[in-house]
Amino acid sequence: MSATLQNLVNQPYKHGFVTSIESDVAPKGLNADTIRMISAKKKEPEWLLEFRLKSYEAWLKMEEPTWPNVHYPKIDFQEISYYSAPKQKPKLKSMDEVDPELLRTFEKLGVPLHERMALAGVAVDVIFDSVSVATTYKDKLAEVGIIFCSMSEAVQDHPELVQKYLGTVIPSTDNFYAALNSAVFTDGSFCYIPKGVKCPMDLSTYFRINTEESGQFERTLIVAEEGASVSYLEGCTAPAFSSNQLHAAVVELVALDNADIKYSTVQNWYAGDEKGVGGIYNFVTKRGLAKGVNSRISWTQVETGSAITWKYPSCVLLGDNSVGEFYSVAVTNHYQQADTGTKMIHIGKNTRSTIVSKGISAGHSNNSYRGLVKVAPSATGARNYSQCDSMLVGHHSGAHTFPYIQVANNCSQVEHEASTSKIGEDQLFYFAQRGIDAEAAVSMIINGFCKDVFQQLPMEFAVEATALLSFKLEGSVG
Amino acid sequence: MIYPDSKIVLEVRGLCASVNGTEILKGLDLTVRRGEVHAIMGPNGSGKSTFSKILAGHSAYEVTGGTVMFEGQNLFDMEPEERARAGVFLAFQYPIEIPGVINSQFLRLTYNTVQTHRDKEELDPLEFDDYVREKMKLLEMSPDFLERSVNEGFSGGEKKRNEILQMAMLDPRLAILDETDSGLDIDALRIVANGVNQLAGKDNAIVMVTHYQRLLNYIVPDYVHVMEAGRIIKTGDKELALELEARGYDWVGAECKAASEAAA
Ligand SMILES: Nc1ncnc2c1ncn2[C@@H]1O[C@H](COP(=O)(O)OP(=O)(O)OP(=O)(O)O)[C@@H](O)[C@H]1O
Numbered sequence: 197m198s199a200t201l202q203n204l205v206n207q208p209y210k211h212g213f214v215t216s217i218e219s220d221v222a223p224k225g226l227n228a229d230t231i232r233m234i235s236a237k238k239k240e241p242e243w244l245l246e247f248r249l250k251s252y253e254a255w256l257k258m259e260e261p262t263w264p265n266v267h268y269p270k271i272d273f274q275e276i277s278y279y280s281a282p283k284q285k286p287k288l289k290s291m292d293e294v295d296p297e298l299l300r301t302f303e304k305l306g307v308p309l310h311e312r313m314a315l316a317g318v319a320v321d322v323i324f325d326s327v328s329v330a331t332t333y334k335d336k337l338a339e340v341g342i343i344f345c346s347m348s349e350a351v352q353d354h355p356e357l358v359q360k361y362l363g364t365v366i367p368s369t370d371n372f373y374a375a376l377n378s379a380v381f382t383d384g385s386f387c388y389i390p391k392g393v394k395c396p397m398d399l400s401t402y403f404r405i406n407t408e409e410s411g412q413f414e415r416t417l418i419v420a421e422e423g424a425s426v427s428y429l430e431g432c433t434a435p436a437f438s439s440n441q442l443h444a445a446v447v448e449l450v451a452l453d454n455a456d457i458k459y460s461t462v463q464n465w466y467a468g469d470e471k472g473v474g475g476i477y478n479f480v481t482k483r484g485l486a487k488g489v490n491s492r493i494s495w496t497q498v499e500t501g502s503a504i505t506w507k508y509p510s511c512v513l514l515g516d517n518s519v520g521e522f523y524s525v526a527v528t529n530h531y532q533q534a535d536t537g538t539k540m541i542h543i544g545k546n547t548r549s550t551i552v553s554k555g556i557s558a559g560h561s562n563n564s565y566r567g568l569v570k571v572a573p574s575a576t577g578a579r580n581y582s583q584c585d586s587m588l589v590g591h592h593s594g595a596h597t598f599p600y601i602q603v604a605n606n607c608s609q610v611e612h613e614a615s616t617s618k619i620g621e622d623q624l625f626y627f628a629q630r631g632i633d634a635e636a637a638v639s640m641i642i643n644g645f646c647k648d649v650f651q652q653l654p655m656e657f658a659v660e661a662t663a664l665l666s667f668k669l670e671g672s673v674g
Numbered sequence: 675m676i677y678p679d680s681k682i683v684l685e686v687r688g689l690c691a692s693v694n695g696t697e698i699l700k701g702l703d704l705t706v707r708r709g710e711v712h713a714i715m716g717p718n719g720s721g722k723s724t725f726s727k728i729l730a731g732h733s734a735y736e737v738t739g740g741t742v743m744f745e746g747q748n749l750f751d752m753e754p755e756e757r758a759r760a761g762v763f764l765a766f767q768y769p770i771e772i773p774g775v776i777n778s779q780f781l782r783l784t785y786n787t788v789q790t791h792r793d794k795e796e797l798d799p800l801e802f803d804d805y806v807r808e809k810m811k812l813l814e815m816s817p818d819f820l821e822r823s824v825n826e827g828f829s830g831g832e833k834k835r836n837e838i839l840q841m842a843m844l845d846p847r848l849a850i851l852d853e854t855d856s857g858l859d860i861d862a863l864r865i866v867a868n869g870v871n872q873l874a875g876k877d878n879a880i881v882m883v884t885h886y887q888r889l890l891n892y893i894v895p896d897y898v899h900v901m902e903a904g905r906i907i908k909t910g911d912k913e914l915a916l917e918l919e920a921r922g923y924d925w926v927g928a929e930c931k932a933a934s935e936a937a938a
Pocket residue numbers: 693694696698716717718719720721722723724725734767
């Protein structure tokens with residue numbers, strides 16, 4: 197039984213291929229001139245160049261963090277190329293104008309873009325390497341005043357909005373990787389929902405790392421004005437390279453009074469092979485500011501890829517009665533390492549937060565949940581509920597939980613529940629005795645385990661996530 | 675019921691098996707034909723559950739000797755799930771809990787998987803719901819059990835009923851019931867026994883492991899076997915069970931020993 201399970205888990209990465217779109221790649225290395233070159237290439241205003249250079253200065257003085265429970269050889273930041281752009285006309289009005297090679301790429305991913313859009317009515321802002329090449333549904337969104345475009349376009353077309361909010365949730369000095377991102381980010385998504393507007397469709401971006409050895413520094417900013425609401429989907433996969441690729445994205449969300457932002461991620465970057473060679477280093481800073489009263493920030497993530505994941509989508513609950521949510525499934529297999537979780541910072545009165553984390557570790561992998569619930573003296577009546585469940589698959593994997601709770605007033609309520617379980621041979625035997633093979637059994641057990649999180653995903657994403665998990669894990673019990 | 679010239683469902687010859695190096699089955703023989711109901715009785719630890727699990731294909735047990743044919747096929751050539759699909763059903767003595775997996779979804783998957791392998795129609799969720807509720811009625815089970823996790827928090831008796839429900843759904847060729855009567859209250863025993871009797875027909879066979887004569891009042895066995903130290907040492911009809919109830923097991927062992935000494 198163990199042998200079957202091992203085979204199933206060891207299926208090669210399905211999305212491993214490199215497309216041949218010609219790239220415009222910057223020489224390796226980072227200094228102030230590299231930053232000036234990026235800024236000039238993107239024809240950026242002076243204030244943004246300054247923002248970058250200041251961030252760079254800050255970064256130079258910072259140390260790479262060593263506290264996460266992950267281990268990897270030291271990264272040589274001078275060995276990375278900080279800019280790479282596919283050579284093509286940036287503004288496309290319809291899918292017909294997109295490079296057919298790119299469309300084929302999406303087809304290989306099993307997510308034909310046109311089909312996806314037709315099916316789900318999703319507006320897709322395609323990020324291919326670092327430059328956005330196609331934006332759709334723009335007109336429809338524009339009708340209601342929604343801006344959904346690449347960060348580069350936003351800098352050109354709506355500089356005042358970008359300047360107003362960029363770096364306000366995650367200051368460039370926040371941490372080592374946020375500083376690096378602030379200095380060298382090349383593109384990302386920008387989304388602005390005006391006052392009172394409910395975004396009529398889920399907004400979606402497919403990220404994809406394509407050029408070997410090019411660091412990816414995406415920058416995303418979503419602003420929901422008073423009473424606005426939006427659901428944003430982020431999904432990604434990457435080619436199977438053998439050398440590690442650094443990915444250090446920054447995502448900032450701002451929700452004003454009564455606004456609601458739901459951010460969902462399915463992450464399936466190349467995780468390295470079964471011996472732990474290669475794979476993406478995913479060091480991401482994501483934070484939402486629930487700035488206004490009754491505002492809500494909700495993170496849902498399904499993390500299955502990357503060699504190393506270091507990621508804590510967080511909520512700063514500033515507005516009174518604001519709500520923060522974090523729903524996470526993190527799967528690790530082989531030699532993957534994940535240190536992920538969230539921070540819920542309660543500042544406003546009667547703020548509420550929910551954390552549901554499901555960690556699944558298979559193979560020789562290590563999966564850590566790290567979560568901070570901090571209740572400020574001002575946050576009277578704050579409430580938090582945290583539930584952290586780990587599931588071990590096989591005998592060589594590790595699960596760890598690091599909850600940090602800091603409560604600075606005496607009229608708040610913080611609840612934490614944790615459990616660890618294991619898929620046992622006897623459970624699989626029970627399934628087998630009823631005709632169900634190990635593959636289907638593991639899939640069913642895992643989906644049951646992750647149910648509370650999958651329920652939070654938009655419908656078509658949930659289907660994708662379920663399939664992805666089965667693909668990643670089926671048969672990893674030993 | 676014993677039918678003349680009925681086909682052999684299960685033929686066990688000289689089966690020896692061990693777990694972690696300890697020999698538990700030591701030359702077990704048993705022949706079961708279609709239509710028959712067999713009861714296996716015997717003291718605790720004599721190897722009854724071990725035998726049941728080996729038939730179902732549990733990987734913890736190592737078969738060290740002997741043969742088992744199921745419907746003319748070498749059982750040991752089949753994976754556990756293949757055995758189940760071919761019609762070997764084991765109602766577990768201790769059904770395991772599977773937290774997070776909803777019973778109705780589990781039941782439908784098992785039903786459809788087995789149906790598919792028998793070239794029969796699958797049922798969609800709505801059709802299956804009707805189907806399973808009908809079966810549950812026979813076992814006087816509340817539909818509430820459909821929405822709960824498989825066996826999780828079920829009482830001992832509820833777990834046993836859930837096993838019989840699955841047996842009823844999967845229509846096995848050979849049903850092995852390992853102490854299905856243990857932990858059942860008097861009403862439940864009657865209901866479960868009814869369920870088993872509904873399955874019993876001329877095309878399938880039932881092997882019941884039990885400690886109590888009581889069950890055999892409801893499901894009348896054609897053969898009663900006594901198992902001791904990994905072997906079947908005596909076989910009789912239903913009267914044997916009554917005798918065991920009255921006299922215990924010691925005399926069987928003694929009689930057996932005397933017989934083998936006489937032979938030597
Ligand atoms: N995994 C195991 N490791 C060690 N010993 C085992 C294992 N499984 C079974 N045994 C031993 O094998 C013997 C037979 O056990 P088995 O469960 O088959 O008995 P049984 O006849 O079903 O008993 P009961 O009537 O109590 O259910 C027992 O002595 C038991 O302790």
